[in-house]
Amino acid sequence: MPANELKPCPFCAAGETCIVPNQNWTGMRYAIHSYTLRHICADRTVITMTRNTEALLIAAWNRRPREDRIQRRMERIDSMLTESVEALKAAEAEIQLLKDK
Ligand SMILES: [Zn+2]
Numbered sequence: 001m002p003a004n005e006l007k008p009c010p011f012c013a014a015g016e017t018c019i020v021p022n023q024n025w026t027g028m029r030y031a032i033h034s035y036t037l038r039h040i041c042a043d044r045t046v047i048t049m050t051r052n053t054e055a056l057l058i059a060a061w062n063r064r065p066r067e068d069r070i071q072r073r074m075e076r077i078d079s080m081l082t083e084s085v086e087a088l089k090a091a092e093a094e095i096q097l098l099k100d101k
Helices: 054-062 065-100
Strands: 016-025 030-040 046-051
Touching: 016 054, 030 054, 046 054
Parallel strands: none
Antiparallel strands: 016 030, 030 046
């Protein structure tokens, strides 16, 4: 997933999400001082987050520690399963060699 792509809402996996810059007039020009994410869930609940930069805001919205932990654990289990299947195949091949003698 590209660094600036937003993950779906963890509560409704749908809804509408937008990011708007917050700016103020410095006397010379408008300057962006922060960004606010506004999400309207499928049930119309509104979630807002504000961070100093757009990158920090996207990272905060996309942060899913529980999902990331589950994903890492599934990858470990998958790897262990693959190793077990390979060990079983090797053992079966050895048994077959012994039977053939
Ligand atoms: Zn939502």
